[in-house]
Amino acid sequence: MSEFGNVAVLYGGTSAEREISLKSGRAVHNALVEQGITAGLVDTREVSPLQLKSLGYDRVFNTLHGRGGEDGVIQGVLEYLKLPYAGSRVLGSALCMDKILTKRVWQSLALPTAKFREVKTSQAGNIDFEQMLVELNGKAFVKPAQEGSSIGMSMVTTADELKAAVNKALEFGCNVLIEQFINGPEFTVSILNGDALPSIRMQTPHAFYDYEAKYLSNSTEYFCPSGLSIEDETYIQSLAVTAFAAVDAEGWGRVDLMRDEDGQFYLLEVNTVPGMTEKSLVPMAAKAKGLSFAELVVTILRSAR
Known part of the structure; x- marks a missing residue:
């Protein structure tokens, strides 16, 4: 394992997803050390990443979720x-971090994604x-x-609820995506070096797969294999690989989808630095493919460049 030199595991940071990133970073660091790889944890809230070389690091494993770590910065x-670092480069990271721009790219390529509207921070007061x-x-x-992580997300059925939800989302300092509701199960397909891993289906008693359902609830269920037919599994794996490449994502990541009552799949978003605890979705899909968490890490x- 000396080929990797001294590896910096970037984690923590200052985004709204800091707590999740701390968990991902610790899990990845533990896996690297268990494999005999020299590695250190670097919380970018406490240590400037500009110091990485002077601190003696040769390679980076990035587990920073959200803005500052997943957006090209x-x-x-x-x-x-x-x-050297693994995963998407600057352009792919920045593009995938913006759900609206991601959907516009998919629309331009006739890839299926739900209807949506955008509210810019400058126009919130002039909307019907x-x-x-x-x-x-x-x-x-x-x-x-x-x-990411469904932070600031709401489901609405009235104009008053929509207005309140938009104002709530605007507090995060970015434009707001308003997306047509899809009534059906949610799926995710992990990508590893150009290949799709087995899909996962999520099921929750919550109104939708929100932050609490993802990280706090014990009632959320995950199915891998997801229960799709061979034809549907092949289709969404191919769709996920195409959608991932379309927004210049590379290396590893995750594509989220939903399926409506008529059986149509719709692309939701791409995660270029998804959760990496041993119970996260990418490790779950890798395990179904025969890869342990340590082997996945x-x-x-190894793909870092």
Whole structure:
């Protein structure tokens, strides 16, 4: 394992997803050490990433979730320092972090994604919320366009709820995505070095797969294999690989989808630095493919360039 040199596991940071990142970083660090790899944890809230080379690091495993770690910022720093790292480059990271721009790219390529509207931070006071909801068939999801982990997300069925949800999402300091509600199960497909791993289906008693359902609830169920037919599994794996490449994502990550009552799949978003605890979705899919958590971590690290 000496081929990797001294590995910096970046974690923590200052985004709204800091607590999740701390868990991911510790899990990845433990796996690296168990494999005999020299590695150290670096919390970028406490240590400037500009110091990585002077601290003796040769390679980086990034587990920073959200803005500052998943949006091209840290990727640009690592490019400047000429430090090898795994995952999407600057452009892919920045593009995927913005759910609205991601959906526009998919639309331009005729890839299936739900109807949506955008509210910019400068126009929130000049919107006909009632008309917008009608255009989205009367029910919608509201999301900050540049946050992950369902942070700031709401489901709305009235104009007043939509207005309140938009104002809540605007507090995160970015534009807001208002997306047509899809009534059906949610799936995720992990990507590893150009290949799709087995899909996972999520099931929750919550109204939707929100932050609490993802991280706090014991009632959320995960199915891998997801229960799809061979034809549907092949289709969403192919769709996920295409969608991932379309937004210049690379290396490893996750593509989220939903399926409506008519059986149509819709792309939701791409995660370029998804959760990496042993119970997270990418490790779950890797396990179904025969890869242990430690093997997954080393495979990702080996792709660093």
